[in-house]
Amino acid sequence: MPYTPQQLSDHQDIRDVLHAYCRAIDDNRPDDVIELFTDDCEYHYGGDLGSFDTKEYAYRFFRAGTDKIYKRSAHYVSNIEIAFDGDDAAESITYLNAWHEFHEDIVDAWIFGRYVDRFVRTAEGWRICRRRVDTMGHDQWPREVTYMERNVLPARVK
Amino acid sequence: MPYTPQQLSDHQDIRDVLHAYCRAIDDNRPDDVIELFTDDCEYHYGGDLGSFDTKEYAYRFFRAGTDKIYKRSAHYVSNIEIAFDGDDAAESITYLNAWHEFHEDIVDAWIFGRYVDRFVRTAEGWRICRRRVDTMGHDQWPREVTYMERNVLPARVK
């Protein structure tokens, strides 16, 4: 702000990772999902999904979600804000509007959330090294939801 | 078309303002919302929300909306089109898909709209100096809606 050509390229690269994540989730390719995170990534989902930071648990988590729980899904991301922290790291906030159809006989549900991520540049490109999911709202979500706080300090990205 | 590196940077800066707007609204930080508009910004909401152009009214408008009317919200923006008008001004059209949960006991509602904005470059960065909201549709909206015209001259951005 202003952005250099290098930052504009990095900005697009980071958005590409966020989009590849959604497509791999909705394609039911959980192992491709994991490749977009660093091996030691911290995941903070909140509520009863909790936090974890091992690749082994991440495999179990995403393989169960995309295959066993959800029959179909569509993860729409938008409102992507990225703040660079030096040349090789960035913080980002991304809006998520995600539709889910379940294998079980329960009604389709939407979650309205935010991915609050930290990215690092690796030899393989930008990867997510910390993800927190904040929940703004939902429609028919079948589990208990922990809402984000409103009217508090702004989140990290200015 | 083609875009210069300066225009690509400005394009991202303007999108950053649109995203910051949504996040401040959904965070219930109305005073941060106002900072994204010029002091003499013209707001055209249409229908019974009408038009206004003073900062004092804008404070009342956004403080009432994010705090007293809406309990929770999620403002998704996409389809952002920006046409530069010289080096320091731009016209933009942005699609809005906005979910609202109310304090009152009425069903959650969606509005499907467009922000038709004029931006100017200021010492503090790009700011919105005119906003018109066009309504494409809605789901369960509790107020009367004035729809935009279809099949008329294209809106400003080519």
Place this chain on the structure above:
Amino acid sequence: MPYTPQQLSDHQDIRDVLHAYCRAIDDNRPDDVIELFTDDCEYHYGGDLGSFDTKEYAYRFFRAGTDKIYKRSAHYVSNIEIAFDGDDAAESITYLNAWHEFHEDIVDAWIFGRYVDRFVRTAEGWRICRRRVDTMGHDQWPREVTYMERNVLPARVK
């Protein structure tokens, strides 16, 4: 990855076409829709909408859709991934979240899809020369839906 300034400009130009498409559809300007495709564009809609590749049929298709079938619509696109194929061609995948209100007395419906497109650079700018629509899901869609396969080879864009 990294992107050159030329590619970043082309990336934005291509997104501009995708956004102009949605706006022309939702404005009920079908003839402006057609101008965004090459004259010999291949359209693959799947299901009973089938495939076609003549401009004459495209006019009939879009004129019927935006005017006779849909009373109002809102086509939200996001998650736009673009892979360049040389200097003058590109493959893209775009998420679509499209709301439709019908002239007939049937309930509003959403389609959750993907535009899988091939773009070429022409004298008039980037144009779509092949479009396939993949369906991830729907809400209240009144026609039979053919879902995309999940857990298969990734789509073209890496």
